[in-house]
Amino acid sequence: MNYLIAVLSDRIQAEAAYLALEKASIKSTILGRGYKTADEFGLIDPKEQAQKQARLMAFWLIPFGFFAGVGFSVATGLDTFAWAGEIGNHIVGGLLGAMGGAFGSVFVGGGVGLVAGSGDALPYRNRLNEGKYIVVVQGSEILSRQATNILREFAPENIQGYADEIG
Known part of the structure; x- marks a missing residue:
């Protein structure tokens, strides 16, 4: 499973990115005020x-x-x-x-x-505490590439991909 994480500066950008991903049939999650918290999503403290x-x-x-x-x-x-x-x-x-x-x-x-022990979770938590929003896409590598192209249109502050490799 691959993860694509994009940090967006405000709620309007995050919602627009979410809708653009939804239009392309890509499921995503928004983290931030009014949406899921870092703990609910599973970012370690x-x-x-x-x-x-x-x-x-x-x-x-x-x-x-x-x-x-x-x-x-x-x-x-x-x-x-x-x-x-x-x-x-x-x-x-x-x-x-x-x-x-x-x-x-x-x-x-x-x-x-x-x-x-924190890995990259701490910088993402800090960004959420600053009032920024994070859009997360989970899926295959091909899906992550498609989502990357869509999310780049919204000029995210940061966009990072992770591969969850087991074994």
Whole structure:
């Protein structure tokens, strides 16, 4: 399945482009105020993706950090916390390792997810927030080419094609 996304500056242009595509028997969708939202269409929210990535990393990094902290404490034999005793030192070391894992999951999982996980969805979301409209055409490559020719007549701010390749 191919996607063709055109960013248009106002509602009148978006509706005119939609009607021109409809006249050519090409189904399309308008995103913007009064039409579908980015969430309804399925454009991912980068903040939500970053939170998911941070949670997934925390699932692995916190236990790993705990055991790494205990292992480090046992291997080095350091008596960092004299008040805790030998076993308490190992447990405190494990808790500190778990905290390191939690921080790593937030900074790496959340930060990388926020920066790299959004793909092109963030610029399109920003354009919608600016009050612009997006016309999306889904279909075959031939249909995308026909739609491109029609949409270029409306001088879109941006027109971009994507191929959804599976496997």
